[in-house]
Amino acid sequence: MGAKQSDWVAAAADQVIAEGKRRGGAPLVCASGISPSGPVHLGNLREIMVPHFVADELRRRGLECRHLLSWDDYDRLRKVPAGVPASFAEHVGRPLTAVPDPCGEHENWAERFKAPLRAALALLGVEVDEISQTQMYLSGVYREQVVHAMRNRAQIDAVLDRYRTKKADAEVEQDEEDLAAVSAGRYYPYRPYCEVCGRDSTTVTGFDDASTQMRYRCECGYEGGFALSETDRGKLVWKVDWPMRWAFEGVTFEAGGVDHSSPGSSFTVGSQLVREVFGGLPPSYLGYSFVGISGMAKMSSSNGGVPTPIDILEVLEPAVLRWLYNRRQPRQSFQIALDAEILRLYDEWDALGRKVAAGTATDLEVAVQARSVGPAAGPLPSTPRPLPFRTLASVADVAAGDSV
Numbered sequence: 001m002g003a004k005q006s007d008w009v010a011a012a013a014d015q016v017i018a019e020g021k022r023r024g025g026a027p028l029v030c031a032s033g034i035s036p037s038g039p040v041h042l043g044n045l046r047e048i049m050v051p052h053f054v055a056d057e058l059r060r061r062g063l064e065c066r067h068l069l070s071w072d073d074y075d076r077l078r079k080v081p082a083g084v085p086a087s088f089a090e091h092v093g094r095p096l097t098a099v100p101d102p103c104g105e106h107e108n109w110a111e112r113f114k115a116p117l118r119a120a121l122a123l124l125g126v127e128v129d130e131i132s133q134t135q136m137y138l139s140g141v142y143r144e145q146v147v148h149a150m151r152n153r154a155q156i157d158a159v160l161d162r163y164r165t166k167k168a169d170a171e172v173e174q175d176e177e178d179l180a181a182v183s184a185g186r187y188y189p190y191r192p193y194c195e196v197c198g199r200d201s202t203t204v205t206g207f208d209d210a211s212t213q214m215r216y217r218c219e220c221g222y223e224g225g226f227a228l229s230e231t232d233r234g235k236l237v238w239k240v241d242w243p244m245r246w247a248f249e250g251v252t253f254e255a256g257g258v259d260h261s262s263p264g265s266s267f268t269v270g271s272q273l274v275r276e277v278f279g280g281l282p283p284s285y286l287g288y289s290f291v292g293i294s295g296m297a298k299m300s301s302s303n304g305g306v307p308t309p310i311d312i313l314e315v316l317e318p319a320v321l322r323w324l325y326n327r328r329q330p331r332q333s334f335q336i337a338l339d340a341e342i343l344r345l346y347d348e349w350d351a352l353g354r355k356v357a358a359g360t361a362t363d364l365e366v367a368v369q370a371r372s373v374g375p376a377a378g379p380l381p382s383t384p385r386p387l388p389f390r391t392l393a394s395v396a397d398v399a400a401g402d403s404v
Helices: 008-022 042-060 086-091 109-124 133-138 143-151 153-161 172-183 238-249 266-276 318-326 341-358 363-373 389-399
Strands: 028-034 065-071 129-132 190-192 202-207 213-218 223-227 234-236 253-257 284-288 291-293 334-336
Touching (some): 008 042, 028 042, 042 065, 042 318, 065 133, 143 153, 143 190, 143 234
Parallel strands (some): 065 129
Antiparallel strands (some): 213 223
Protein backbone atom coordinates (compact mmCIF):
# COMPACT_ATOMS: atom_id res chain seq x y z
CA MET A 1 0.00 0.00 0.00
CA GLY A 2 1.85 3.06 -1.25
CA ALA A 3 1.50 6.56 0.16
CA LYS A 4 0.13 7.76 -3.17
CA GLN A 5 -2.86 5.44 -3.07
CA SER A 6 -6.11 7.31 -2.49
CA ASP A 7 -8.55 6.59 0.33
CA TRP A 8 -11.37 4.96 -1.63
CA VAL A 9 -13.55 4.53 1.44
CA ALA A 10 -13.49 8.22 2.34
CA ALA A 11 -14.04 9.22 -1.30
CA ALA A 12 -17.03 6.87 -1.63
CA ALA A 13 -18.51 8.19 1.64
CA ASP A 14 -18.17 11.75 0.33
CA GLN A 15 -20.09 10.76 -2.80
CA VAL A 16 -22.86 9.12 -0.76
CA ILE A 17 -23.24 12.26 1.37
CA ALA A 18 -23.44 14.35 -1.80
CA GLU A 19 -26.02 11.94 -3.22
CA GLY A 20 -28.11 12.24 -0.07
CA LYS A 21 -28.01 16.04 -0.35
CA ARG A 22 -29.05 15.90 -4.02
CA ARG A 23 -32.09 13.96 -2.84
CA GLY A 24 -33.02 16.65 -0.36
CA GLY A 25 -31.44 15.07 2.69
CA ALA A 26 -32.77 11.56 2.05
CA PRO A 27 -31.70 8.77 4.42
CA LEU A 28 -28.38 7.16 3.55
CA VAL A 29 -28.80 3.55 2.45
CA CYS A 30 -26.01 1.21 1.34
CA ALA A 31 -27.08 -2.05 -0.26
CA SER A 32 -25.66 -5.51 -0.93
CA GLY A 33 -27.29 -8.44 -2.68
CA ILE A 34 -26.37 -12.10 -2.30
CA SER A 35 -27.95 -15.16 -3.91
CA PRO A 36 -27.77 -18.11 -1.46
CA SER A 37 -27.74 -20.61 -4.31
CA GLY A 38 -24.58 -22.26 -2.99
CA PRO A 39 -21.70 -21.59 -0.61
CA VAL A 40 -21.16 -17.84 -0.29
CA HIS A 41 -17.45 -17.67 -1.06
CA LEU A 42 -14.72 -15.09 -0.54
CA GLY A 43 -15.44 -13.49 -3.92
CA ASN A 44 -19.07 -12.95 -2.92
CA LEU A 45 -17.88 -11.41 0.36
CA ARG A 46 -16.63 -8.34 -1.50
CA GLU A 47 -20.27 -7.58 -2.39
CA ILE A 48 -20.83 -7.05 1.33
CA MET A 49 -17.50 -5.64 2.47
CA VAL A 50 -17.35 -2.72 0.01
CA PRO A 51 -20.72 -1.26 1.13
CA HIS A 52 -19.87 -2.16 4.74
CA PHE A 53 -16.75 -0.01 4.79
CA VAL A 54 -18.63 2.89 3.18
CA ALA A 55 -21.54 2.61 5.63
CA ASP A 56 -19.09 2.29 8.50
CA GLU A 57 -17.21 5.42 7.41
CA LEU A 58 -20.48 7.35 7.40
CA ARG A 59 -21.20 6.16 10.92
CA ARG A 60 -17.70 7.18 12.02
CA ARG A 61 -18.63 10.67 10.84
CA GLY A 62 -21.69 10.63 13.08
CA LEU A 63 -24.22 10.00 10.30
CA GLU A 64 -26.99 7.42 10.30
CA CYS A 65 -26.74 4.84 7.55
CA ARG A 66 -28.52 1.54 6.88
CA HIS A 67 -26.67 -1.32 5.25
CA LEU A 68 -29.20 -3.60 3.58
CA LEU A 69 -28.34 -7.20 2.78
CA SER A 70 -30.90 -8.35 0.26
CA TRP A 71 -31.04 -12.13 0.04
CA ASP A 72 -32.02 -13.06 -3.52
CA ASP A 73 -33.62 -16.22 -2.21
CA TYR A 74 -36.61 -15.98 -4.56
CA ASP A 75 -34.26 -16.63 -7.48
CA ARG A 76 -34.52 -19.98 -9.24
CA LEU A 77 -32.20 -22.90 -8.55
CA ARG A 78 -30.15 -22.82 -11.75
CA LYS A 79 -28.17 -26.05 -11.46
CA VAL A 80 -27.32 -28.78 -8.99
CA PRO A 81 -23.92 -28.03 -7.42
CA ALA A 82 -21.19 -30.62 -7.13
CA GLY A 83 -21.66 -32.90 -4.14
CA VAL A 84 -25.47 -32.72 -4.16
CA PRO A 85 -27.47 -35.82 -5.20
CA ALA A 86 -28.41 -35.81 -8.87
CA SER A 87 -32.04 -36.35 -7.82
CA PHE A 88 -32.14 -32.66 -6.88
CA ALA A 89 -32.32 -31.88 -10.59
CA GLU A 90 -36.09 -32.09 -10.18
CA HIS A 91 -35.91 -28.82 -8.21
CA VAL A 92 -34.08 -26.83 -10.91
CA GLY A 93 -36.24 -23.81 -11.75
CA ARG A 94 -37.89 -23.56 -8.33
CA PRO A 95 -37.26 -20.73 -5.84
CA LEU A 96 -34.31 -21.37 -3.55
CA THR A 97 -36.63 -21.17 -0.55
CA ALA A 98 -38.84 -23.90 -2.06
CA VAL A 99 -35.95 -26.36 -2.44
CA PRO A 100 -35.19 -28.60 0.55
CA ASP A 101 -31.83 -28.56 2.29
CA PRO A 102 -29.97 -31.63 0.92
CA CYS A 103 -28.57 -32.31 4.40
CA GLY A 104 -31.88 -31.84 6.21
CA GLU A 105 -30.39 -29.42 8.74
CA HIS A 106 -32.06 -26.19 7.65
CA GLU A 107 -35.50 -25.02 6.66
CA ASN A 108 -34.60 -24.91 2.97
CA TRP A 109 -31.77 -24.65 0.46
CA ALA A 110 -31.35 -20.90 0.90
CA GLU A 111 -31.13 -21.03 4.69
CA ARG A 112 -28.39 -23.64 4.49
CA PHE A 113 -26.08 -21.16 2.78
CA LYS A 114 -27.20 -18.09 4.70
CA ALA A 115 -26.25 -19.55 8.09
CA PRO A 116 -22.43 -19.73 7.69
CA LEU A 117 -22.28 -16.25 6.17
CA ARG A 118 -24.25 -14.82 9.09
CA ALA A 119 -21.76 -16.42 11.48
CA ALA A 120 -18.81 -14.95 9.56
CA LEU A 121 -20.34 -11.46 9.43
CA ALA A 122 -20.84 -11.51 13.19
CA LEU A 123 -17.15 -12.33 13.69
CA LEU A 124 -16.18 -9.60 11.23
CA GLY A 125 -18.27 -6.96 12.99
CA VAL A 126 -20.48 -6.41 9.93
CA GLU A 127 -24.00 -5.30 10.86
CA VAL A 128 -26.67 -5.54 8.16
CA ASP A 129 -30.44 -5.33 7.89
CA GLU A 130 -31.47 -8.55 6.16
CA ILE A 131 -34.25 -8.62 3.58
CA SER A 132 -35.61 -11.85 2.11
CA GLN A 133 -36.81 -11.33 -1.45
CA THR A 134 -39.06 -14.37 -1.04
CA GLN A 135 -40.85 -12.62 1.80
CA MET A 136 -40.96 -9.32 -0.07
CA TYR A 137 -42.54 -10.82 -3.17
CA LEU A 138 -44.89 -13.29 -1.47
CA SER A 139 -46.11 -10.71 1.03
CA GLY A 140 -47.40 -8.54 -1.79
CA VAL A 141 -45.14 -5.61 -0.89
CA TYR A 142 -43.99 -5.35 -4.51
CA ARG A 143 -47.41 -5.79 -6.14
CA GLU A 144 -47.73 -2.16 -7.14
CA GLN A 145 -44.21 -2.18 -8.61
CA VAL A 146 -44.86 -5.42 -10.53
CA VAL A 147 -48.09 -4.13 -12.04
CA HIS A 148 -46.42 -0.81 -12.86
CA ALA A 149 -43.58 -2.60 -14.66
CA MET A 150 -45.99 -4.76 -16.65
CA ARG A 151 -48.06 -1.75 -17.70
CA ASN A 152 -44.86 -0.01 -18.79
CA ARG A 153 -43.40 -3.09 -20.51
CA ALA A 154 -43.08 -1.33 -23.87
CA GLN A 155 -41.00 1.45 -22.32
CA ILE A 156 -38.83 -1.10 -20.50
CA ASP A 157 -38.42 -3.08 -23.71
CA ALA A 158 -37.32 0.08 -25.53
CA VAL A 159 -34.63 0.79 -22.91
CA LEU A 160 -33.36 -2.79 -23.01
CA ASP A 161 -33.37 -2.75 -26.79
CA ARG A 162 -30.75 0.00 -26.78
CA TYR A 163 -28.26 -2.44 -25.27
CA ARG A 164 -29.38 -5.86 -26.49
CA THR A 165 -26.81 -7.94 -28.32
CA LYS A 166 -26.58 -11.58 -29.23
CA LYS A 167 -23.15 -11.74 -27.66
CA ALA A 168 -22.95 -14.07 -24.65
CA ASP A 169 -22.09 -12.38 -21.38
CA ALA A 170 -22.41 -12.91 -17.63
CA GLU A 171 -26.17 -12.37 -17.88
CA VAL A 172 -26.77 -14.57 -20.91
CA GLU A 173 -29.92 -16.19 -19.53
CA GLN A 174 -31.79 -12.93 -19.12
CA ASP A 175 -30.53 -11.59 -22.45
CA GLU A 176 -31.81 -14.71 -24.21
CA GLU A 177 -35.19 -14.27 -22.53
CA ASP A 178 -35.36 -10.70 -23.82
CA LEU A 179 -34.40 -11.74 -27.35
CA ALA A 180 -36.97 -14.53 -27.39
CA ALA A 181 -39.69 -12.14 -26.26
CA VAL A 182 -38.79 -9.63 -28.95
CA SER A 183 -38.72 -12.27 -31.69
CA ALA A 184 -42.23 -13.29 -30.70
CA GLY A 185 -43.36 -9.67 -30.93
CA ARG A 186 -43.90 -9.14 -27.21
CA TYR A 187 -42.00 -8.43 -24.03
CA TYR A 188 -43.02 -9.08 -20.42
CA PRO A 189 -40.60 -8.19 -17.58
CA TYR A 190 -42.09 -10.84 -15.29
CA ARG A 191 -41.66 -14.59 -14.81
CA PRO A 192 -44.35 -16.50 -12.90
CA TYR A 193 -43.60 -19.68 -11.01
CA CYS A 194 -45.92 -22.41 -12.28
CA GLU A 195 -48.87 -23.14 -10.01
CA VAL A 196 -48.52 -26.88 -10.74
CA CYS A 197 -44.80 -27.77 -10.94
CA GLY A 198 -43.48 -24.74 -9.04
CA ARG A 199 -40.80 -23.96 -11.65
CA ASP A 200 -40.20 -20.82 -13.68
CA SER A 201 -40.14 -22.73 -16.97
CA THR A 202 -42.98 -20.45 -17.98
CA THR A 203 -43.80 -18.05 -20.79
CA VAL A 204 -46.20 -15.15 -20.29
CA THR A 205 -48.72 -15.20 -23.12
CA GLY A 206 -50.83 -12.19 -22.26
CA PHE A 207 -51.50 -9.36 -19.84
CA ASP A 208 -54.48 -7.05 -19.49
CA ASP A 209 -53.50 -3.60 -18.24
CA ALA A 210 -56.91 -2.83 -16.76
CA SER A 211 -57.66 -6.05 -14.86
CA THR A 212 -53.95 -6.99 -14.37
CA GLN A 213 -54.90 -10.53 -15.45
CA MET A 214 -51.79 -12.37 -16.64
CA ARG A 215 -51.81 -15.59 -18.67
CA TYR A 216 -48.92 -18.03 -19.05
CA ARG A 217 -48.00 -21.52 -20.16
CA CYS A 218 -45.43 -23.83 -18.60
CA GLU A 219 -43.17 -26.45 -20.11
CA CYS A 220 -44.84 -28.98 -17.82
CA GLY A 221 -47.98 -28.56 -19.95
CA TYR A 222 -50.00 -26.38 -17.60
CA GLU A 223 -51.67 -23.20 -18.83
CA GLY A 224 -53.15 -20.75 -16.38
CA GLY A 225 -52.99 -17.27 -15.01
CA PHE A 226 -53.88 -14.86 -12.24
CA ALA A 227 -54.35 -11.17 -11.53
CA LEU A 228 -51.03 -9.58 -10.56
CA SER A 229 -52.88 -7.11 -8.34
CA GLU A 230 -54.16 -10.02 -6.23
CA THR A 231 -51.67 -12.89 -6.44
CA ASP A 232 -47.93 -13.20 -5.87
CA ARG A 233 -46.32 -16.15 -7.64
CA GLY A 234 -43.43 -14.77 -9.61
CA LYS A 235 -40.87 -12.02 -9.84
CA LEU A 236 -39.57 -9.29 -12.08
CA VAL A 237 -36.67 -10.26 -14.31
CA TRP A 238 -33.25 -9.30 -12.95
CA LYS A 239 -32.52 -6.19 -15.03
CA VAL A 240 -35.87 -4.72 -13.97
CA ASP A 241 -35.94 -6.05 -10.42
CA TRP A 242 -32.65 -4.34 -9.49
CA PRO A 243 -33.66 -0.74 -10.37
CA MET A 244 -37.13 -1.33 -8.91
CA ARG A 245 -35.49 -2.05 -5.56
CA TRP A 246 -33.27 1.04 -5.80
CA ALA A 247 -36.39 3.16 -5.98
CA PHE A 248 -38.35 1.15 -3.41
CA GLU A 249 -35.55 1.14 -0.79
CA GLY A 250 -34.12 4.58 -1.61
CA VAL A 251 -30.64 3.12 -2.12
CA THR A 252 -27.91 5.78 -2.17
CA PHE A 253 -24.88 3.47 -2.55
CA GLU A 254 -24.28 0.05 -4.02
CA ALA A 255 -21.33 -1.91 -5.35
CA GLY A 256 -21.31 -4.50 -8.10
CA GLY A 257 -18.97 -6.88 -9.84
CA VAL A 258 -17.17 -5.84 -13.00
CA ASP A 259 -19.61 -7.95 -15.04
CA HIS A 260 -22.40 -5.59 -13.98
CA SER A 261 -20.34 -2.42 -14.33
CA SER A 262 -19.22 -2.22 -17.96
CA PRO A 263 -20.96 0.09 -20.46
CA GLY A 264 -24.31 -1.37 -21.48
CA SER A 265 -24.41 -3.81 -18.55
CA SER A 266 -26.96 -4.13 -15.75
CA PHE A 267 -26.01 -0.93 -13.96
CA THR A 268 -26.19 1.18 -17.11
CA VAL A 269 -29.57 -0.29 -18.04
CA GLY A 270 -30.83 -0.08 -14.46
CA SER A 271 -29.84 3.58 -14.18
CA GLN A 272 -32.10 4.42 -17.11
CA LEU A 273 -34.95 2.20 -15.96
CA VAL A 274 -35.02 3.60 -12.43
CA ARG A 275 -35.33 7.14 -13.83
CA GLU A 276 -37.63 6.51 -16.79
CA VAL A 277 -39.91 3.83 -15.34
CA PHE A 278 -39.79 3.86 -11.54
CA GLY A 279 -39.32 7.59 -10.90
CA GLY A 280 -36.21 7.08 -8.79
CA LEU A 281 -32.50 7.77 -8.98
CA PRO A 282 -29.58 5.38 -9.43
CA PRO A 283 -27.28 5.05 -6.43
CA SER A 284 -23.71 6.19 -6.16
CA TYR A 285 -21.87 3.14 -7.44
CA LEU A 286 -18.53 1.34 -7.27
CA GLY A 287 -17.55 -1.61 -9.41
CA TYR A 288 -15.31 -4.21 -7.85
CA SER A 289 -13.01 -6.88 -9.24
CA PHE A 290 -12.80 -10.51 -8.29
CA VAL A 291 -11.18 -12.07 -5.26
CA GLY A 292 -9.38 -15.36 -5.74
CA ILE A 293 -7.48 -18.00 -3.84
CA SER A 294 -3.84 -18.56 -4.74
CA GLY A 295 -3.48 -21.70 -6.81
CA MET A 296 -7.23 -22.10 -7.37
CA ALA A 297 -9.24 -21.39 -10.51
CA LYS A 298 -11.97 -18.75 -10.40
CA MET A 299 -14.29 -19.54 -7.51
CA SER A 300 -17.77 -20.82 -8.31
CA SER A 301 -20.38 -21.87 -5.78
CA SER A 302 -21.73 -24.52 -8.14
CA ASN A 303 -18.36 -26.26 -8.49
CA GLY A 304 -18.09 -26.98 -4.77
CA GLY A 305 -15.00 -26.95 -2.57
CA VAL A 306 -14.71 -23.16 -2.46
CA PRO A 307 -13.37 -21.54 0.73
CA THR A 308 -16.03 -19.52 2.52
CA PRO A 309 -15.56 -16.60 4.93
CA ILE A 310 -16.21 -18.80 7.95
CA ASP A 311 -13.55 -21.23 6.66
CA ILE A 312 -10.90 -18.54 6.21
CA LEU A 313 -11.61 -17.17 9.70
CA GLU A 314 -10.17 -20.44 11.02
CA VAL A 315 -6.82 -19.19 9.68
CA LEU A 316 -7.02 -15.41 9.53
CA GLU A 317 -8.02 -13.14 12.38
CA PRO A 318 -11.13 -11.04 11.60
CA ALA A 319 -9.02 -7.85 11.56
CA VAL A 320 -6.66 -9.33 8.96
CA LEU A 321 -9.53 -10.43 6.73
CA ARG A 322 -11.10 -6.96 7.01
CA TRP A 323 -7.72 -5.48 6.11
CA LEU A 324 -7.48 -7.53 2.93
CA TYR A 325 -10.82 -6.12 1.72
CA ASN A 326 -10.22 -2.47 2.59
CA ARG A 327 -6.55 -1.85 1.83
CA ARG A 328 -7.00 -2.06 -1.95
CA GLN A 329 -9.20 -0.13 -4.33
CA PRO A 330 -12.36 -2.14 -5.15
CA ARG A 331 -11.38 -2.31 -8.84
CA GLN A 332 -8.14 -4.07 -7.90
CA SER A 333 -8.42 -7.84 -7.87
CA PHE A 334 -6.42 -9.76 -5.28
CA GLN A 335 -5.58 -13.28 -4.18
CA ILE A 336 -5.86 -14.70 -0.69
CA ALA A 337 -3.03 -17.11 0.10
CA LEU A 338 -3.60 -20.26 2.10
CA ASP A 339 -0.03 -21.52 1.69
CA ALA A 340 3.33 -20.32 3.02
CA GLU A 341 2.46 -16.80 1.81
CA ILE A 342 0.22 -16.47 4.85
CA LEU A 343 3.40 -15.95 6.90
CA ARG A 344 4.30 -12.92 4.80
CA LEU A 345 0.73 -11.65 5.08
CA TYR A 346 0.87 -11.66 8.88
CA ASP A 347 4.33 -10.04 8.76
CA GLU A 348 2.85 -7.16 6.74
CA TRP A 349 -0.09 -6.82 9.10
CA ASP A 350 2.17 -6.76 12.17
CA ALA A 351 4.44 -4.21 10.47
CA LEU A 352 1.45 -1.93 9.84
CA GLY A 353 0.49 -2.12 13.50
CA ARG A 354 4.02 -1.19 14.57
CA LYS A 355 4.08 1.82 12.21
CA VAL A 356 0.76 3.09 13.55
CA ALA A 357 1.90 2.62 17.16
CA ALA A 358 5.18 4.44 16.46
CA GLY A 359 3.45 7.34 14.75
CA THR A 360 5.31 6.80 11.46
CA ALA A 361 2.33 5.62 9.42
CA THR A 362 0.70 7.77 6.74
CA ASP A 363 -2.82 9.11 7.27
CA LEU A 364 -4.13 6.49 4.86
CA GLU A 365 -2.33 3.66 6.68
CA VAL A 366 -3.77 4.86 9.98
CA ALA A 367 -7.28 4.94 8.50
CA VAL A 368 -6.92 1.48 6.94
CA GLN A 369 -5.65 -0.02 10.17
CA ALA A 370 -8.48 1.59 12.17
CA ARG A 371 -11.11 0.22 9.78
CA SER A 372 -9.51 -3.22 9.94
CA VAL A 373 -9.39 -3.67 13.71
CA GLY A 374 -13.12 -3.10 13.97
CA PRO A 375 -16.17 -1.11 12.90
CA ALA A 376 -17.28 2.28 14.20
CA ALA A 377 -18.96 0.58 17.14
CA GLY A 378 -15.57 -0.45 18.52
CA PRO A 379 -12.60 -2.77 17.94
CA LEU A 380 -13.10 -6.50 17.57
CA PRO A 381 -11.61 -8.91 20.12
CA SER A 382 -7.88 -9.27 19.61
CA THR A 383 -4.99 -11.30 20.99
CA PRO A 384 -3.91 -9.75 24.33
CA ARG A 385 -0.26 -10.77 23.82
CA PRO A 386 0.40 -10.87 20.07
CA LEU A 387 3.35 -12.89 18.81
CA PRO A 388 4.68 -13.16 15.26
CA PHE A 389 2.64 -15.67 13.30
CA ARG A 390 5.88 -17.26 12.06
CA THR A 391 6.86 -17.99 15.64
CA LEU A 392 3.48 -19.49 16.48
CA ALA A 393 3.53 -21.61 13.33
CA SER A 394 7.01 -22.92 14.17
CA VAL A 395 5.97 -23.76 17.74
CA ALA A 396 2.86 -25.53 16.50
CA ASP A 397 4.97 -27.50 14.05
CA VAL A 398 7.50 -28.55 16.72
CA ALA A 399 4.75 -29.43 19.19
CA ALA A 400 2.90 -31.40 16.53
CA GLY A 401 -0.38 -29.92 17.70
CA ASP A 402 0.09 -30.97 21.34
CA SER A 403 -1.19 -28.05 23.46
CA VAL A 404 0.43 -29.48 26.62
